[in-house]
Amino acid sequence: MSELELRHLRVIRAVADAGSLSKAAVRLGVSQPALTAQLQRLERRVGGLLFARTGTGVVPTDLGSYVLTTARVLLAEVDDLMAGIKQRTRTAVGAGQLRVGGPPGLIVPLFATAIALRLGGAEAAIDIDMQPAELVRKVLDHKVDFVILEENPGFRTPLPAALHSRVTLSAPLxxxxxxxxxxxxxxxxxxxxxxxxxxxxxxxxxxxxxxxxxxxxxxxxxxxxxxxxxxxxxxxxxxxxxxxxxxxxxxxxxxxxxxxxxxxxxxLRQEIVLVWHAEHTPADAAEHAPASLLSAYARLTDTNPLFAAWWSEHAPAAATG
CATH class of the missing domain: 3.40.190.10 (Periplasmic binding protein-like II)
Structure with missing residues (x-):
């Protein structure tokens, strides 16, 4: 059996607390099909069903209850640990440091460099993650100041009310x-x-x-x-x-x-969504972020002729509020 990670335990806890996959998906910031697929992989990983489907939702199986009991204890301890670490390192993270998260590729480091320059040469750090829900969680937990999400119209990652977002670019796939x-x-x-x-x-x-x-x-x-x-x-x-x-x-x-x-x-189109925390992201950084992200994309017009042609025609109107 493969090892379980903390993110797996958070999924199990969220599904149990919500009592349904649709409600849990909203809480986790993922689509219901994505959560269903993830839960199925978890059940294959542990070798048995964690939840039984009912007419109104889901309930833990005996195996699920066993995993859930231990998961709650472990996650509570980890949350306490992270709170202590955050309190002890808050001053070290101090003024002048900017943290940016997003998917693999060139755009995250280019954006981090661009916004750092606009903020007078602030120190920039990046955090790469493939999963949109994990990126959203990192903004909520103040681990990053901004994340870039690669989304598709009609299938947006749900965002908690504490986060602000802006579709900075909408380009063809x-x-x-x-x-x-x-x-x-x-x-x-x-x-x-x-x-x-x-x-x-x-x-x-x-x-x-x-x-x-x-x-x-x-x-x-x-x-x-x-x-x-x-x-x-x-x-x-x-x-x-x-x-x-x-x-x-x-x-x-x-x-x-x-x-x-x-x-x-x-x-098919790809929407580039910039996400930041409404209260914890510095106002000057939030003000400069959309233009910084567009300037980063402007440096990628040599990747293929189709994007170069699209950019030359649509770039002035690429930022949508």
Whole structure:
């Protein structure tokens, strides 16, 4: 059996306290399908059912009750430990230090550098995490001042009332395929023309991209054949070079056997959401953050010609309130 982590115990506690997956998903800041998938993986990890489904929600099984009892004790001790650490290090975190979180890639360090310069050369630190819910939690726990979320319209990560957010960028998602693919010669590809392809997409538990993708495919009249679910960019690139296809972020880099092509009608978009704490993030930092994030994206216009063309046309109106 694989080891349980603290984040797993928090999920189990949240589901038990809420009494339903939908309510727990709101509390955890994730979608219900993502939470369901995560709980199923946890149950496979421990080798048994943790919750039984009822007509009104879920209740812990005997195994779930056993895990939950110990989880509550451990999490309470960890919360006390973290509170003590936070109290003892609060002065060390002091003025002039800025902490930024977000997904892997170039944009987080570029944003951290840009906003630090706008704030007079403040020291910047970054925190990389694939899971939007974990990033949101870090803002709530004051571990970071800002996080960048890569979201999809209609599938936003729920945010607690204490947090502020702003959609700073809304750009089209593209498709990446091997330069030897039969459709690689097209400048624009209909999503329906990719119905028979083997797709590589991120798992539901690590973002909303797969949910948005499946909805767009349904609107185009087909169910996609998702053969691989992963977020590792190196492995994804290798699979695409071998013949699979995948969605490409707006700033995905073309080359090394891969080409980036537009999807006809722009059925999929990525929203870049900036999140900060309403009370604990310094006001001057919050004021400069959106422009700093846009300036960071401006430095990535050389990643692929499609994003460069989109940026030149839409950048002045890219920030939406």
């Amino acid at each position: 593209f498709v990446a395929l091997a330069e030897t693919h039969p459709l690689a010669g097209r400048g624009e590809i209909d999503l329906a023309d990719l119905a028979g392809e083997s797709w590589v997409v991120p798992p539901v538990a690590e973002g909303t991209e797969q949910l948005a993708f499946v909805r767009a495919c349904a609107a185009s009249g087909f169910v996609p054949r998702i053969k691989h679910q992963m977020t590792d960019s190196t492995t994804t690139r290798a699979l695409v070079q071998a013949g699979a296809v995948t969605l490409a972020k707006p700033v995905a880099r073309e080359g090394n056997g891969l080409v980036i092509r537009a999807i006809a009608g722009t059925p």
